[in-house]
Amino acid sequence: MELFSLSTSEIGLSPIEIVVMVLFGLFFIVAFILTSKNMDTEGLLRVLNAKPLRKDDGTVEYRKNE
Numbered sequence: 001m002e003l004f005s006l007s008t009s010e011i012g013l014s015p016i017e018i019v020v021m022v023l024f025g026l027f028f029i030v031a032f033i034l035t036s037k038n039m040d041t042e043g044l045l046r047v048l049n050a051k052p053l054r055k056d057d058g059t060v061e062y063r064k065n066e
Contacts, residue, residue: 008018050062 008015046062052060052062054060
């Protein structure tokens with residue numbers, strides 16, 4: 001079985017486009033790492049299942065049980 005590969009110029013990617021893709025990829029990984037600690041199951045299910053109560057000052061409160 002022979003290996004098949006295309007160079008980046010054959011695909012149509014310039015070095016600048018590769019650098020931009022790598023930077024966006026790194027940004028996504030860093031953003032995911034920074035926000036993943038806030039994604040707990042209990043809080044996520046509370047937000048998805050609850051009916052929020054919006055106060056007059058604009059804040060939102062989620063009730064524990066209805």
